[in-house]
Amino acid sequence: MRLNVNGIEHELDVEEDMPLLWVLRDELGITGPKYGCGIGVCGACTVHVNGEAVRACQLWAGDVAGEVTTIEGLGRPGALHAVQRAWVDHQVAQCGYCQSGQVMRAAAFLARNPEPSDAEIDAAMSGNLCRCGTYPRIRAAVRSAAAQLQDV
CATH class of the missing domain: 3.10.20.30 (Beta-grasp domain)
Structure with missing residues (x-):
């Protein structure tokens, strides 16, 4: 295949x-x-x-x-996607295990909804679990990435 x-x-x-x-x-x-x-x-x-x-x-x-x-x-080192950059800036990861899935979910969501509300972010990201409970930082990072993508 x-x-x-x-x-x-x-x-x-x-x-x-x-x-x-x-x-x-x-x-x-x-x-x-x-x-x-x-x-x-x-x-x-x-x-x-x-x-x-x-x-x-x-x-x-x-x-x-x-x-x-x-x-x-x-993204790649030196040219991170806006969501990856926001994850770093907001220090989202703790253990980090779920983070690649979180980032991928957020990037796909923002491609469809570039100006989300907090409720829309929470709903979109609710299917990805974080055992460390970094949900407030995840929301802040998605909000930040949305703003960065608007500026491009």
């Missing part, structure tokens, strides 16, 4: 019913998306498929049609 991940086309010899998360981590060595719950509840495995936030643990590799973007492909 062919899979385009972070702008690179990969030829893979995997079963079509292998979860995308395992293809990314085990076959391609891309470790930004994390295994959290395995049932699509926590959001640690969130990636983008064609710009939409999806749970990589719940998507079969054979069902992927289009471009997969992981946290590694969202």
